[in-house]
Amino acid sequence: MHETHLSNRARLLISCPDQPGIVAAVSQYLQEQQANIVQSDQYSTDPEGGTFFMRIEFNLPSFEERFERVLQDFAPIADSFQMNWRIEQERRRKKMAVFVSKEDHCLLELLWRWRSGELEVDIPVVISNHDQLRDIVESYGIAFRHIPVTKETKLQAEQQQKEVIDAYDIDFIVLARYMQILSPSFVESFQHKVINIHHSFLPAFIGANPYQKAFDRGVKLIGATAHYITDDLDEGPIIDQEVLRVNHRYAAEDLKIAGRNVEKIALARAVDWHIQDKILVFENKTIIFN
Amino acid sequence: MHETHLSNRARLLISCPDQPGIVAAVSQYLQEQQANIVQSDQYSTDPEGGTFFMRIEFNLPSFEERFERVLQDFAPIADSFQMNWRIEQERRRKKMAVFVSKEDHCLLELLWRWRSGELEVDIPVVISNHDQLRDIVESYGIAFRHIPVTKETKLQAEQQQKEVIDAYDIDFIVLARYMQILSPSFVESFQHKVINIHHSFLPAFIGANPYQKAFDRGVKLIGATAHYITDDLDEGPIIDQEVLRVNHRYAAEDLKIAGRNVEKIALARAVDWHIQDKILVFENKTIIFN
Amino acid sequence: MHETHLSNRARLLISCPDQPGIVAAVSQYLQEQQANIVQSDQYSTDPEGGTFFMRIEFNLPSFEERFERVLQDFAPIADSFQMNWRIEQERRRKKMAVFVSKEDHCLLELLWRWRSGELEVDIPVVISNHDQLRDIVESYGIAFRHIPVTKETKLQAEQQQKEVIDAYDIDFIVLARYMQILSPSFVESFQHKVINIHHSFLPAFIGANPYQKAFDRGVKLIGATAHYITDDLDEGPIIDQEVLRVNHRYAAEDLKIAGRNVEKIALARAVDWHIQDKILVFENKTIIFN
Amino acid sequence: MHETHLSNRARLLISCPDQPGIVAAVSQYLQEQQANIVQSDQYSTDPEGGTFFMRIEFNLPSFEERFERVLQDFAPIADSFQMNWRIEQERRRKKMAVFVSKEDHCLLELLWRWRSGELEVDIPVVISNHDQLRDIVESYGIAFRHIPVTKETKLQAEQQQKEVIDAYDIDFIVLARYMQILSPSFVESFQHKVINIHHSFLPAFIGANPYQKAFDRGVKLIGATAHYITDDLDEGPIIDQEVLRVNHRYAAEDLKIAGRNVEKIALARAVDWHIQDKILVFENKTIIFN
Structure with a gap:
């Protein structure tokens, strides 16, 4: 939905093999970064052996200073779940x-x-x-x-x-x-x-x-x-x-x-x-x- | 649309080569038979050389006595326009x-x-x-x-x-x-x-x-x-x-x-x-x- | 529907008290004027004592010469059925x-x-x-x-x-x-x-x-x-x-x-x-x- | 969507004042309970001072043994976020x-x-x-x-x-x-x-x-x-x-x-x-x- 363009918002998109613990790992990571999850959607083709998809919108206070860090530090988590992922900044218009x-x-x-x-x-x-x-x-x-x-x-x-x-x-x-x-x-x-x-x-x-x-x-x-x-x-x-x-x-x-x-x-x-x-x-x- | 089942109503369906005068001939015929047109729909694939389609709903007072006559007398008109036609009585449920x-x-x-x-x-x-x-x-x-x-x-x-x-x-x-x-x-x-x-x-x-x-x-x-x-x-x-x-x-x-x-x-x-x-x-x- | 703008087409719109013979009278009149009915739609709020509505699209060959005549000669028919009516020329854009x-x-x-x-x-x-x-x-x-x-x-x-x-x-x-x-x-x-x-x-x-x-x-x-x-x-x-x-x-x-x-x-x-x-x-x- | 009725599935429904950390706390808790999140939906009326809503579907292996425990242990987390919550078992038909x-x-x-x-x-x-x-x-x-x-x-x-x-x-x-x-x-x-x-x-x-x-x-x-x-x-x-x-x-x-x-x-x-x-x-x- 339409919202005022918030310069401290980003979207994390993930797809990976489904397994327990993905949501927990991602949401905990975001919390540690002091990001606030605004919306999250999730879908799995099959909870057993299927593919997991997630889209999270989050606000990140002090975006400028922190964003690069968020990006870098997420890589090891992504690797551990074999994620195909990207983070998009709302402030950067396509x-x-x-x-x-x-x-x-x-x-x-x-x-x-x-x-x-x-x-x-x-x-x-x-x-x-x-x-x-x-x-x-x-x-x-x-x-x-x-x-x-x-x-x-x-x-x-x-x-x-x-x-x-x-x-x-x-x-x-x-x-x-x-x-x-x-x-x-x-x-x-x-x-x-x-x-x-x-x-x-x-x-x-x-x-x-x-x-x-x-x-x-x-x-x-x-x-x-x-x-x-x-x-x-x-x-x-x-x-x-x-x-x-x-x-x-x-x-x-x-x-x-x-x-x-x-x-x-x-x-x-x-x-x-x-x-x-x-x-x-x-x-x-x-x-x-x- | 739904209407109370009227026992004196019938539907005339026509298709034939389009040419001037079809509507006039049909509606005049129905009037002579004292039928009252309740609804009529018409479509032509092309006014010049196309095919003409018509559906007329009419009420016929003294239906029992008159219906057979309506049917018989319509044949020559139908022939003159090379019509493919039929009349269905509403009282006769399919x-x-x-x-x-x-x-x-x-x-x-x-x-x-x-x-x-x-x-x-x-x-x-x-x-x-x-x-x-x-x-x-x-x-x-x-x-x-x-x-x-x-x-x-x-x-x-x-x-x-x-x-x-x-x-x-x-x-x-x-x-x-x-x-x-x-x-x-x-x-x-x-x-x-x-x-x-x-x-x-x-x-x-x-x-x-x-x-x-x-x-x-x-x-x-x-x-x-x-x-x-x-x-x-x-x-x-x-x-x-x-x-x-x-x-x-x-x-x-x-x-x-x-x-x-x-x-x-x-x-x-x-x-x-x-x-x-x-x-x-x-x-x-x-x-x-x- | 959309059609090539035909300069010899007009639309007749009628509302009047419903009674037998309206369609016959109108279509016969149009035929006498050598108009060809291209489409007609009709609706009655009630065949007994209701109000009758009709819209007829017709082609009129030699439109220029004949149109005024069509208009004038329709008046007495309209009067006899107490019609509220108008004829619109397609060639005259609103x-x-x-x-x-x-x-x-x-x-x-x-x-x-x-x-x-x-x-x-x-x-x-x-x-x-x-x-x-x-x-x-x-x-x-x-x-x-x-x-x-x-x-x-x-x-x-x-x-x-x-x-x-x-x-x-x-x-x-x-x-x-x-x-x-x-x-x-x-x-x-x-x-x-x-x-x-x-x-x-x-x-x-x-x-x-x-x-x-x-x-x-x-x-x-x-x-x-x-x-x-x-x-x-x-x-x-x-x-x-x-x-x-x-x-x-x-x-x-x-x-x-x-x-x-x-x-x-x-x-x-x-x-x-x-x-x-x-x-x-x-x-x-x-x-x-x- | 329709799925085969899984006897080890449950749904957690939450509403509470929005604040950072809710998703992390809930998903981490579920992971500790060895529950696997199958689907989650979330909505907030306003990330700043609004109300947070969440629905999580999860699978719980060894449902019979564990379910009561899941219920009990969630209470303190719920309290800390002032949650209005309930957990519904899919196996218990309404x-x-x-x-x-x-x-x-x-x-x-x-x-x-x-x-x-x-x-x-x-x-x-x-x-x-x-x-x-x-x-x-x-x-x-x-x-x-x-x-x-x-x-x-x-x-x-x-x-x-x-x-x-x-x-x-x-x-x-x-x-x-x-x-x-x-x-x-x-x-x-x-x-x-x-x-x-x-x-x-x-x-x-x-x-x-x-x-x-x-x-x-x-x-x-x-x-x-x-x-x-x-x-x-x-x-x-x-x-x-x-x-x-x-x-x-x-x-x-x-x-x-x-x-x-x-x-x-x-x-x-x-x-x-x-x-x-x-x-x-x-x-x-x-x-x-x-």
């Missing part, structure tokens, strides 16, 4: 790049939520394979980079994209109806750091033209799916899904128009959870602590 | 047979809605390939017929089912989680007269074990789909779909339990629309006037 | 004024849907009691009029507003989170022509600060209600309502943020229906043909 | 009494979910002020007690009800459309132990005949609210709410019929959470860890 093509509804939803303070993130740059949305992006004070993509120039274009991403020190990428398939090597460089919005209720209607397919099948609900990109097209871990009731009066074009509203809602929610470090990925699924 | 296996949630939902007066239908018989649900069915004063089915005896069993259906003069069949695939010849005999509930948001998770597949894919919504059976498994015209939000804490078994509630809601709604002649099938889709 | 204060989410949703072609309307002017949203409005090429309102100057301000509305020949007004109560005389001048979005699920939480009240009551769903304004504050005919699930973690401020999304969806839908003449008001309720 | 009048849809939903194993509870007795539902209840092997209630005999009747409740050692009561108002003294005896289903989206339409009121107001969604009973009629802590879209075609009677489905869903969910000790009450609100 940097998000948005990739778009021509359709603007998802982009504008993100920009509006960003400007209104709903999305506590920085958006230094928008990258597009077309030039149409330059003005609107620049009117928000955000850099716009036009990097055209053709079949022949895809890898070059991705090289340029990577340079921009490096230059702006980007933490994660949102594909806001970016109509290009990223190459395996690009995807690999940003594992669980690229969020896509697919305009169907996956796994229904994988691939191109899902609204036409939904029309042809005569479905009574249309959907949208926000997911992390993997090499397997439309098969990455699902973050959120949303649906909308439709009926026989909707032509394929109407489904597309109606679908925009579920697309932007599902995407914005997924982005918000990513920003707040509420998502843990396990195998090909997400655990969402919200 | 006869519905329910096919079940062992799971009872969909059956009980239908029985409860029937007894409460929500479903204005007669249910003379329930047919099952198992004997478990006999007592509960008979406690509702409904005949229960146990017709076991094995791979070898499938066609024989279907022959027995048909005999029961004929004996009870059944109008349509509901597969309330009936875990058998009907043979093409059976399906053909009851075109658009067999409603099935599939336990997924079709076309996602076609085939067996959809909840396991949904679990494996890590979806965030699970669904159910009520549809007419065709020879093409899980590909028949969709009548209704419903979804429910789930999360990572749901094991495959939990998805199954949660799914029961969307299954029974989607199925009951589809059955209700069928009873009230609110569904028209066009190619592989449904037009629903509700 | 002119909508938006009233706002400082919050921009509802305004931006409407502007986005307007620019994307979802809302087939003209928006010549936005009127606000504050000056904050001038730039964003003007960037859409829409006039922005700042008319401050205080308790003392309310009637004067409304006089100014009326002048602007007259100058731009406005058909209807949308209060997109306009935080002022309109005077009875203003409301009277625009009966069923002012759409408001109330930030609660009416009739729960009437009046000011509904999100605080919702927080205090501990509700598990929050809502928004789009309605026509009447003299009776928050009591006008409801057009649409939408809800969103919340939980104990939402502070009053979080409810407000989450609520924006249901507000903008409910309002945009209501505006769309109004534009397409899909709403008929009867006593203090709406009949919506969609 | 005993639930259902109060009904004549309408059976909520009762049957609960009975079905109980028999199917969805609700892990015992239902020793159903109490009614009418005799109609006796057969159906007894067919489930559940005792049925007919205790008529009139204005004059209300207190006597409640005395009888209490005796039945004592005799069956009931833990909590569900009012499944029980159309009587309980006396303050009865309510006081069962604080946060009586769940009611109100047939509206509270706080809209408080009091009698909510569907008629909803019809008169012309709402576009109808709702149901499950809440704990307090002396303040319809004002107790809300547990769950559910809504359903309706339209102008619904008469008051139709709203009532449609409403049954949301009533039974909201009530069943609330009962399930209560059974699993997922609800904590704070002032007049609920914190739900699900």
Whole structure:
């Protein structure tokens, strides 16, 4: 939930083999550091031999002085439980790049939520394979980079994209109806750091033209799916899904128009959870602590 | 919507090539017959060269005396517009047979809605390939017929089912989680007269074990789909779909339990629309006037 | 549903005492005028002695030449059934004024849907009691009029507003989170022509600060209600309502943020229906043909 | 979520003034007892000076031998943090009494979910002020007690009800459309132990005949609210709410019929959470860890 941005708050994310004593060890450690646990969520795939996941939000008085210490001293505990872990500072806002093509509804939803303070993130740059949305992006004070993509120039274009991403020190990428398939090597460089919005209720209607397919099948609900990109097209871990009731009066074009509203809602929610470090990925699924 | 059962009400259902003058011809005819149009719904796939669909509810004073006449005299009008049409009397309740296996949630939902007066239908018989649900069915004063089915005896069993259906003069069949695939010849005999509930948001998770597949894919919504059976498994015209939000804490078994509630809601709604002649099938889709 | 803007299409809206023969008379008349009925919806509060409502969409070939004639010749038919009626041309886009204060989410949703072609309307002017949203409005090429309102100057301000509305020949007004109560005389001048979005699920939480009240009551769903304004504050005919699930973690401020999304969806839908003449008001309720 | 009933599992529920060290103290204590935390949820109204809530599910090997010890030894820790606490054993199923009048849809939903194993509870007795539902209840092997209630005999009747409740050692009561108002003294005896289903989206339409009121107001969604009973009629802590879209075609009677489905869903969910000790009450609100 939204709260005033507290500069002395951090989030600890853990996954490790489940075994007794993890919560006790972590919470005792935090107490010794004089951190106050504000919220904690926990999930285990199986208490016997499963995988344990935890997200703890804590306040740390005298954050500046203490934070590095907290980080260093946690390492041995983490090792003893074979933890995969990280600590994120709330004061350090993530940097998000948005990739778009021509359709603007998802982009504008993100920009509006960003400007209104709903999305506590920085958006230094928008990258597009077309030039149409330059003005609107620049009117928000955000850099716009036009990097055209053709079949022949895809890898070059991705090289340029990577340079921009490096230059702006980007933490994660949102594909806001970016109509290009990223190459395996690009995807690999940003594992669980690229969020896509697919305009169907996956796994229904994988691939191109899902609204036409939904029309042809005569479905009574249309959907949208926000997911992390993997090499397997439309098969990455699902973050959120949303649906909308439709009926026989909707032509394929109407489904597309109606679908925009579920697309932007599902995407914005997924982005918000990513920003707040509420998502843990396990195998090909997400655990969402919200 | 529910209304007191009016014995002088009927429903006219029409589909035909669209052209000017259909509504005028039909409504003028009804007026000449002194019928009063209570509700009318109309849809055209395309005003130019498309297919026209209409459902009219009308009251006919002195129903007994006049109804046959209405039926006869409409034929020439229907012919002139090449109509596919029928008139259903509200006073003549449809006869519905329910096919079940062992799971009872969909059956009980239908029985409860029937007894409460929500479903204005007669249910003379329930047919099952198992004997478990006999007592509960008979406690509702409904005949229960146990017709076991094995791979070898499938066609024989279907022959027995048909005999029961004929004996009870059944109008349509509901597969309330009936875990058998009907043979093409059976399906053909009851075109658009067999409603099935599939336990997924079709076309996602076609085939067996959809909840396991949904679990494996890590979806965030699970669904159910009520549809007419065709020879093409899980590909028949969709009548209704419903979804429910789930999360990572749901094991495959939990998805199954949660799914029961969307299954029974989607199925009951589809059955209700069928009873009230609110569904028209066009190619592989449904037009629903509700 | 969305369709290519057909310049030869019109909508006939009727309400009158129910009696046999209305549909026949209207459809026959349209046929004589060579109009082709594309869609028709009908509702009666009671076939015996109730009120009859109808909306017909028709195509009229040679629209320019014939339209005036259609209009004139319908009058005697309308009279004979005591109809309250109007015919709207699709080619004549309505002119909508938006009233706002400082919050921009509802305004931006409407502007986005307007620019994307979802809302087939003209928006010549936005009127606000504050000056904050001038730039964003003007960037859409829409006039922005700042008319401050205080308790003392309310009637004067409304006089100014009326002048602007007259100058731009406005058909209807949308209060997109306009935080002022309109005077009875203003409301009277625009009966069923002012759409408001109330930030609660009416009739729960009437009046000011509904999100605080919702927080205090501990509700598990929050809502928004789009309605026509009447003299009776928050009591006008409801057009649409939408809800969103919340939980104990939402502070009053979080409810407000989450609520924006249901507000903008409910309002945009209501505006769309109004534009397409899909709403008929009867006593203090709406009949919506969609 | 549903899991195989584990006989060595328990749930610890805590509320206390928030302060640093609570999670550490509790988790360390559990570890010392060799308990393994399977799931934990935590919420604080405010990290500074607010109230802290926690629900921990843990497995305790050698449950029989150890459980009493766990209980005893926790007391001093609880005292040091001024905790309001309890530990519930999963192996000890709660005993639930259902109060009904004549309408059976909520009762049957609960009975079905109980028999199917969805609700892990015992239902020793159903109490009614009418005799109609006796057969159906007894067919489930559940005792049925007919205790008529009139204005004059209300207190006597409640005395009888209490005796039945004592005799069956009931833990909590569900009012499944029980159309009587309980006396303050009865309510006081069962604080946060009586769940009611109100047939509206509270706080809209408080009091009698909510569907008629909803019809008169012309709402576009109808709702149901499950809440704990307090002396303040319809004002107790809300547990769950559910809504359903309706339209102008619904008469008051139709709203009532449609409403049954949301009533039974909201009530069943609330009962399930209560059974699993997922609800904590704070002032007049609920914190739900699900």
